[in-house]
Structures are given as C-alpha cells and as structure tokens.
Amino acid sequence: MSRSSAPQSRARARDLAALAAQAYVYGFPLVYGLETVAAFVQHGFGNLPGTPFNRFAHAQRLADPRTPAVSAGTDTLYSIAQLDLSEGPLVLQVPDTGGRYYVLQFVDAWTDNVAYLGQRATGTEAGSWLLVPPGWSGQAPGSVRGVIEAPTTVMSLVGRIACAGEDEVPAVRALQRGFTLHSLTAPGLGRGGLPTPDPQAPPELRFFERLRVWAADFPPSSADQRYQERFQPLGLLEEGPTPYAGASRGLVAALEEGMAAGRAEIDAAAWRPPTRGGGGWQMEPHLFDYNLDHFGIGTIDSPRWRLPDRTASYLTRAVAARVGLWGRHGYETVYAQTFQDAEGRPLDGAYAYTLRFPQPPPARAFWSLTMYGLPERRLVDNPAGRYAIGPGTPGLVYDPDGGLTLYVQHRRPRDPARAANWLPAPAGGFRPMLRLYLPAPEVLDGSYVLPGLLRSAGPA
Structure with a gap:
C-alpha cells in the first residue's frame, strides 16, 4: 500500500x-x-409462561419479589400474545370489563405502538376486532367493531388489566378468559416463528x-x-x-x-436524566413518540405526539427499547421515578420519609406508587407483603383537606393511621416509581409538579 x-x-x-x-x-x-x-414464545416473561404465536398468555398472579423482572408492576395483570399474521387475519374477541380499566397495545416489529384498545381508546364494552396483515384487501365481517392494520406480519399484543390487590385476582382472571384469538379463514397458526x-x-x-x-x-x-x-x-x-x-x-x-x-x-x-418534575422525579411522557407513520385505532395522530426529526427518532426509539420495551404513549400511561429526596440526597432505607400530595396524583383511571430496591430495581420482600400503594389499597387514609400523605420507610410505623399509608422500603438504597394511568392534562403539559420525599431528621 x-x-x-x-x-x-x-x-x-x-x-x-x-x-x-x-x-x-x-x-x-x-x-x-x-x-x-422469540424468548417469550419459548420461555415466557415474568409471571407468563412460554406460549405459541396467536395465543394469549395470561398472568395468574400479581408480581411479587419472586417475579424475575425489572420494575415489575403490581397494579395490573398482564395478558400478552405474539401475533403472526403471515397466513391471514385474526379475530380478537374482547369481553365487557364492566368499566374496569384495561389496555391492549399493538406493537409492530420495529416497536412502534400502532393501535390501542381499552378504556381510553374504545371503551370497556365487549366486541370483536379484526387484525389484518400488511396489504390485506379482503372483506371484514360486519360483526367486528373495527380493523387494526398491522405494518408487519409479526406484532406483539400487550394487555394490562387493572387489579388493585389479591382480592381482585379471581375477577380479573375471569375477564382474562374472555380475551381470545382465532383465525378468520384457516385454523393454522401462521409460520409459527x-x-x-x-x-x-x-x-x-x-x-x-x-x-x-x-x-x-x-x-x-x-x-x-x-x-x-x-x-x-x-x-x-x-x-x-x-x-x-x-x-x-x-x-x-x-x-x-x-x-x-x-x-x-x-x-x-x-441513562441521561430525562425531564424532571419537583423533588428530583424523572418523567418523560414523550419517550414513545417515535412512531411517525402508522396511526391505527386508539392512537393520536397529532404533531404533539410525533417527534419532529425522523433521524433523531431512531435514537429515541432505541432508548425506549433499551429501558422500556413495549411501553406506551404518554397519553395512555406516564411513569415517574426518583432516586433522591427533596434535598437531592440518595434515598436510603436507614431513614424515614414522608411524601405528601396536596391532592391525589392526577390520573383519570388510577395511580400507584411501587417500591424497588437498588441496584437490582426489583420488588423487595417485606413482612407486610406490600409492594405498592394506590387508591385501591385497603384502609388508605386521606388528610382532612383531601390531600394524601404516604410514609416511606423500612420499619412499620407505630401509629396505625401512618401504618395504613405505609410503603415499605428496603434497608438500603431504593427507587419508588409512580405510575399514572390515563394521566390528566397537567401531567402531559408539564404544569404538574410532583412533591419530593421529605427525610426525617435522624435515622429511622
């Protein structure tokens, strides 16, 4: 040379x-x-067993410390199906959930959220929906409520049904049995891989x-x-x-x-800190706005929910897959997490904290605050068996003015009223996560400020 x-x-x-x-x-x-x-079909995910294409896998129990998943939610039961439309359309049957919150999210092979069914998008009534492959030109049966066009022949159908606690599990499991898939024209399951x-x-x-x-x-x-x-x-x-x-x-x-x-x-x-609310909370309602081309049932086709730069959207899409695969648009769910107290100090179970909301967190469906230990970011066992707190927590006590004060600490508070509002923390570092299902407009426009956790003067 x-x-x-x-x-x-x-x-x-x-x-x-x-x-x-x-x-x-x-x-x-x-x-x-x-x-x-592929891993889901063969081995399952979290509480869900491995399940072939075009069949639902339903979680039978709420997540707990035995669940092998990072940041596992404890306020919904999952119902997930991997879809293969290579042999033609599928009919999806949805039961009447009687007003109970649920969402079915359709994610194409490139991880774009291309359609939603559920309380926000289509209501909670029973009905059938036709799922069709790219370029399909057949005739939809008159009995279906609508058609969901898949941009790719393989998609993930990710469902969540609200479940406030163990007492509600039987009712939710009964609803799960009403979510079914069957082929419109043939009994086959597609290529199955x-x-x-x-x-x-x-x-x-x-x-x-x-x-x-x-x-x-x-x-x-x-x-x-x-x-x-x-x-x-x-x-x-x-x-x-x-x-x-x-x-x-x-x-x-x-x-x-x-x-x-x-x-x-x-x-x-x-791992760059996203948009911050008050008290060190990290919240990014627009992490999943990278879908620029496919807006099916339940999506919002608006410049507000589309990233303006297509090339820049590729990095956003990669980050979303890296930290929150199969996450939803902010108009469906918003997540907020914090690693520090109101004064910027790392959260540590050696101390007791109070978290006071002047009004309950603004969510039109419901909210929950879940505890995760560090560095694993997994649910942590505790004597109370309580891993999250929310409006469905039995005995939750509201302040006289309508506000809500939560007590975040390792040891159970001696005062019964405080114990009712106790979110157990691990002995060491921890990270709480606030989930807002159908967040109110003030969350999405950034005007809502989350309060910080106030640390006690001395060790708990």
Missing part, C-alpha cells in the same frame, strides 16, 4: 465504522424486540445478520426504507446467503467497532 493510500484507507474504515454505529442504533429496536418475542438468520454468519456479527434478515422480512415504512439504503456498504441490504461468512477483515473490524459505538450511544442517552 502506498503512503498516499494509507490515510484514505483509514478514512474509509472510520466512515464504515460510523455507518455501522448508525445501523446499530437504527436496527437495535427491531433486533432486540424480535429476540424478546421468525425467519432464521444464516447460521454461517460469525457469532460476533450475529446482530447485523439478524438485522439483515429481519429488516427484509419485516420492512419498515417507505421513509425508513430510504434511510436504511445508506447501509448498503455494510451488506445489510443483500439477499440470500449471509455476506458475513466471508467478510473481509476490514468490514468485520468496522462492524464490531460500530456496534460498540452504537451500543455506547444508546446507553449514554438511556
């Missing part, structure tokens, strides 16, 4: 690595999301091989397809056998470097 060509080669290598980093950020939600789909990447691809390039195969089988919107054309030099648009089995050392090095850089970019953005 001549002296003049060496700098050019290094520049090409840098450009190729930078392009690979862009491809990693762009493709991470697809690959991670479909890996999760995801396309298999070429096993000849080297293990270190497995991510890019999966991105190549899955992006071809589940093509994105036309605008995103134009963007991904730039990845031609990486082999991501090639059909047939993998181009990575005999890839040059230069391409392999660029792909590995780009993958590391892309992963670092996602992680840096994921």
Whole structure:
C-alpha cells in the first residue's frame, strides 16, 4: 500500500465504522424486540409462561419479589400474545370489563405502538376486532367493531388489566378468559416463528445478520426504507446467503467497532436524566413518540405526539427499547421515578420519609406508587407483603383537606393511621416509581409538579 493510500484507507474504515454505529442504533429496536418475542414464545416473561404465536398468555398472579423482572408492576395483570399474521387475519374477541380499566397495545416489529384498545381508546364494552396483515384487501365481517392494520406480519399484543390487590385476582382472571384469538379463514397458526438468520454468519456479527434478515422480512415504512439504503456498504441490504461468512477483515473490524459505538450511544442517552418534575422525579411522557407513520385505532395522530426529526427518532426509539420495551404513549400511561429526596440526597432505607400530595396524583383511571430496591430495581420482600400503594389499597387514609400523605420507610410505623399509608422500603438504597394511568392534562403539559420525599431528621 502506498503512503498516499494509507490515510484514505483509514478514512474509509472510520466512515464504515460510523455507518455501522448508525445501523446499530437504527436496527437495535427491531433486533432486540424480535429476540424478546422469540424468548417469550419459548420461555415466557415474568409471571407468563412460554406460549405459541396467536395465543394469549395470561398472568395468574400479581408480581411479587419472586417475579424475575425489572420494575415489575403490581397494579395490573398482564395478558400478552405474539401475533403472526403471515397466513391471514385474526379475530380478537374482547369481553365487557364492566368499566374496569384495561389496555391492549399493538406493537409492530420495529416497536412502534400502532393501535390501542381499552378504556381510553374504545371503551370497556365487549366486541370483536379484526387484525389484518400488511396489504390485506379482503372483506371484514360486519360483526367486528373495527380493523387494526398491522405494518408487519409479526406484532406483539400487550394487555394490562387493572387489579388493585389479591382480592381482585379471581375477577380479573375471569375477564382474562374472555380475551381470545382465532383465525378468520384457516385454523393454522401462521409460520409459527421468525425467519432464521444464516447460521454461517460469525457469532460476533450475529446482530447485523439478524438485522439483515429481519429488516427484509419485516420492512419498515417507505421513509425508513430510504434511510436504511445508506447501509448498503455494510451488506445489510443483500439477499440470500449471509455476506458475513466471508467478510473481509476490514468490514468485520468496522462492524464490531460500530456496534460498540452504537451500543455506547444508546446507553449514554438511556441513562441521561430525562425531564424532571419537583423533588428530583424523572418523567418523560414523550419517550414513545417515535412512531411517525402508522396511526391505527386508539392512537393520536397529532404533531404533539410525533417527534419532529425522523433521524433523531431512531435514537429515541432505541432508548425506549433499551429501558422500556413495549411501553406506551404518554397519553395512555406516564411513569415517574426518583432516586433522591427533596434535598437531592440518595434515598436510603436507614431513614424515614414522608411524601405528601396536596391532592391525589392526577390520573383519570388510577395511580400507584411501587417500591424497588437498588441496584437490582426489583420488588423487595417485606413482612407486610406490600409492594405498592394506590387508591385501591385497603384502609388508605386521606388528610382532612383531601390531600394524601404516604410514609416511606423500612420499619412499620407505630401509629396505625401512618401504618395504613405505609410503603415499605428496603434497608438500603431504593427507587419508588409512580405510575399514572390515563394521566390528566397537567401531567402531559408539564404544569404538574410532583412533591419530593421529605427525610426525617435522624435515622429511622
């Protein structure tokens, strides 16, 4: 190699690595999301067993410290189905929940939230819905309430039904049995799996091989397809056998470097503090606004709920998949978490805290405050067996002026009134999370300020 060509080669290598980093950020939600789909079908998730495509898996109990999931919610029971529409439409039957809050969320292969059913979107009455694959042009039965068009032949249907405590579990389980799926035209279950990447691809390039195969089988919107054309030099648009089995050392090095850089970019953005409310609370109602192309039943097609920069949306989408896969738009649910008290000190179970809401948290459906230990961010066992507190907590005591004071500490308060409003904390560091289902407008426009946790003067 001549002296003049060496700098050019290094520049090409840098450009190729930078392009690979862009491809990693762009493709991470697809690959991670479909890996999760495959794992769900085979092994299940949290309290849910492994379940074939086009069948519901229903949680039989509320989450507790035995649940192997980070930030597991204890205020709803999950009902989840992985959908395969490759052999045609499915009919979804929904029961009458009698006003009980529920949401069914439809997530395409790229992790876009493309439709919602439930209390906010369609009410809580019984009905049937037709789920159709991309490009379907058949006739919908007159008995269905509406048609949900899937942008990709594989989708995740993520359902949550409100459940205020163990006493409500039997009633919710009875409702779960009313959520069913069946084929409109044939008894088959579709192909029953995801396309298999070429096993000849080297293990270190497995991510890019999966991105190549899955992006071809589940093509994105036309605008995103134009963007991904730039990845031609990486082999991501090639059909047939993998181009990575005999890839040059230069391409392999660029792909590995780009993958590391892309992963670092996602992680840096994921752990950057989001929008803050009062008292150190972190809240981001617009984390899931990256869907720019598919607005089905129950979605809000408005500039307020669409990110203005398509290229920037790819990083937001990757961050959302990294920290909250299958999370919902802010108009359905908002999450707030904090790691510190009102004065900025780390939360620690060695101290007692009070959290006073002048009025109960503004949610049109319901709210809950759940406790998680650090660093695992899992539910923590306690003698009371209480992992969250909310309006359905038995015996909850409101202040004379209508406000609500919660007591967050490791030991049970001696005062019975305080014990009724006690959220047990672990002995060490902890992180509470506030969930607002159907948040009020003041939450979404940023005018609502969450109060901070006030620490006692001395150790608890």
